[in-house]
Amino acid sequence: MESKRLGGQTIILKNRPKIISNSSIVGQKESQGPLGEFFDIVMPDNLWGEDSWEKTECRMLKEVCERAIEGANKKNTDINYFFAGDLLNQIMTANFTARTLGIPFFGLFGACSTMTESISLGAIMVDGGYADNALCATSSHFCTAERQFRYPLEQGTQMAPTGQWTVTGAGAVVVSNEGNGPSITHITTGKVVDYGIKDVNNMGAAMAPAAVETIKAHFEDTGRNPQDYDLIVTGDLGRFGRELTIDMLNKEGYDIASRYIDCGCEIYGEEQDVQSGGSGCGCSAVVFSGFILKKIEEGELNRVLMGSTGALLSTTSTQQGESIPGIMHLVVIEKGEG
Amino acid sequence: MEYLKAFVVGGLICVVGQILIDKTNLSPARILVIFVTSGVVLGALGIYEPLVQFAGAGASIPLPGFGNTLAKGVLDSVNQEGILGIFTGGVQAAAGGITAAVFFGYLIAIIFDPKTKR
Amino acid sequence: MDAIKQNKDREYQKYVSAKMPKTNILRNCTSAFLVGGLICVIGQIILNIGRNYYNLDQNSAATFTTIVMIFLGGILTGLGVYDDIGKIGGAGSIVPITGFSNSIVSPAMEFKREGFVLGIGAKMFTVAGPVLVYGIGSSVVVGFIYYFFVR
Known part of the structure; x- marks a missing residue:
């Protein structure tokens, strides 16, 4: 059998599965950011008429999934697999959305790395011929994440300068073996990396080494350079994590600064009072499906190295004094027909 | 003058808390626990009461004041009732605050809903 | 192996800080x-109202204020x-007894659902639980020490 593997962590998708549709939804704060105009749906408020924020998040994910399926001109029954995850305990949002959609479902937990994790798996399924269409999605909500990981909303607290604001947003894409859209050509799967950072207000620093190691592994596996990409993207490292990543990759001999963005830095403006930037599964999900895919379709970008970064902590691990493990998964997205 | 004293002393106690937060990254819950406990200790040693006499609400409104009330209550009760006072004095002295917190806390939680941050 | 990893971790943590x-x-x-x-x-204003208008003694006025x-x-x-006051005031809004009240009401509201x-x-x-546990707990310790060793 012909191997599709490339080096230690990368695979080539010879059949070039395509992202044939995408959908994104955000809250008010995100819509007021610099990328506001790119998102498909903007919720009028963070509750959206539901009884609880958890229900709102479920509805957000359901909404983007249905829109993505609709946008691909498919029906739920045409979708062979649904890959999704979120931040809540027992991935509540994804499970409850899958309950509504009725599509064979693999639930994922990769914290904020879920977007590229789900795309990786969906693309592998399609490339291998095990699926014609796969739906890949994730979501996060400021209020549900805040109460699970931090403090009640009305508690008076200050954000640390390295603190990050959880994005209220959900994104979904349909990966397919036929149709038009940007292709997925390579996948580099990340390892869990932990350099012993324990400060929950400093996720950027906890995840930056994972980003550095996966990007480095990708370049080593493929023999490519930063210059081979129009854009290199990380998920939610924030301003501080971005700075660390550029610096550390420089030391490894890769200069990415001129072609590198972090979704967490892009989604909010400086004046929006979010300290280091955005975070959450929704962060890379909406920036990718709302902004980057559109830029590829419009021809402004040709080849993008897309990563979502995740901090794999739980409130239990934090309370027991454990450090914060990080992970990043990369996918290569190319414009054009295969 | 009374108000100035309350302002300065109360403000300074809060500055101690702010330095703790910024230097050690302690969560609000830990800050409150540390302040109440140190209030109990300072109250028991007789250091905190003079500060309350001097600054009034400036010393009694910050959480160490609550600790001081607990400590004072225990010492007074032990003097009057002996060994039982160890168990009754603290909560007796702080009963008003504790009950108000539970009652108002419940009531307000029933009436209002939390709103998202801007 | 472990020592090398520990060294690398420490170096990274130093680099980050x-x-x-x-x-x-x-x-x-x-x-703050x-x-x-x-x-x-x-x-203080409330304390004075308690003292002057309701003629409360010192202890009662303090309880009234609380x-x-x-x-x-x-x-x-x-x-x-x-929470907006807290964003500006930091410890200035946490340390006063109003912050204690905030720490009770905010989770109570939040978890009503x-x-x-x-x-x-x-x-x-x-x-509030930990505050009461350590506050009341330490006052009992103080009581024991006072009863057996001081008095």
Whole structure:
């Protein structure tokens, strides 16, 4: 059998599965950011008429999934697999959305790395011929994440300068073996990396080494350079994590600064009072499906190295004094027909 | 003058808390626990009461004041009732605050809903 | 292997703390001073009202003040104002008794959707519980020491 593997962590998708549709939804704060105009749906408020924020998040994910399926001109029954995850305990949002959609479902937990994790798996399924269409999605909500990981909303607290604001947003894409859209050509799967950072207000620093190691592994596996990409993207490292990543990759001999963005830095403006930037599964999900895919379709970008970064902590691990493990998964997205 | 004293002393106690937060990254819950406990200790040693006499609400409104009330209550009760006072004095002295917190806390939680941050 | 990993971790942690954006402690302390001081002034006004209008003795006036301040902190939390005060004031809004009240009302409200017993009833003590445990606990220790060794 012909191997599709490339080096230690990368695979080539010879059949070039395509992202044939995408959908994104955000809250008010995100819509007021610099990328506001790119998102498909903007919720009028963070509750959206539901009884609880958890229900709102479920509805957000359901909404983007249905829109993505609709946008691909498919029906739920045409979708062979649904890959999704979120931040809540027992991935509540994804499970409850899958309950509504009725599509064979693999639930994922990769914290904020879920977007590229789900795309990786969906693309592998399609490339291998095990699926014609796969739906890949994730979501996060400021209020549900805040109460699970931090403090009640009305508690008076200050954000640390390295603190990050959880994005209220959900994104979904349909990966397919036929149709038009940007292709997925390579996948580099990340390892869990932990350099012993324990400060929950400093996720950027906890995840930056994972980003550095996966990007480095990708370049080593493929023999490519930063210059081979129009854009290199990380998920939610924030301003501080971005700075660390550029610096550390420089030391490894890769200069990415001129072609590198972090979704967490892009989604909010400086004046929006979010300290280091955005975070959450929704962060890379909406920036990718709302902004980057559109830029590829419009021809402004040709080849993008897309990563979502995740901090794999739980409130239990934090309370027991454990450090914060990080992970990043990369996918290569190319414009054009295969 | 009374108000100035309350302002300065109360403000300074809060500055101690702010330095703790910024230097050690302690969560609000830990800050409150540390302040109440140190209030109990300072109250028991007789250091905190003079500060309350001097600054009034400036010393009694910050959480160490609550600790001081607990400590004072225990010492007074032990003097009057002996060994039982160890168990009754603290909560007796702080009963008003504790009950108000539970009652108002419940009531307000029933009436209002939390709103998202801007 | 373990030693090498530990070294690498320590080096990275040192690198991170060297590059960390610094908290503006002076500015934070100034606003904590102002907000905390102001809350205490309000407390003092209430204390004086208790003394002068209701002719309360010192202990009762203090209890009266505590109850009113707890109510004020709670109602401001309910109205969604206290978290904004907290964002500016930091410890200036946490350390006063109104902050204690905020720490009770905010989780109680937040977890109302999880029910009246395990939601409000249990969660209202997530922060207040530890405060009472350590406050009352240490007062009992003080009582023991006082009874057996001092008196």
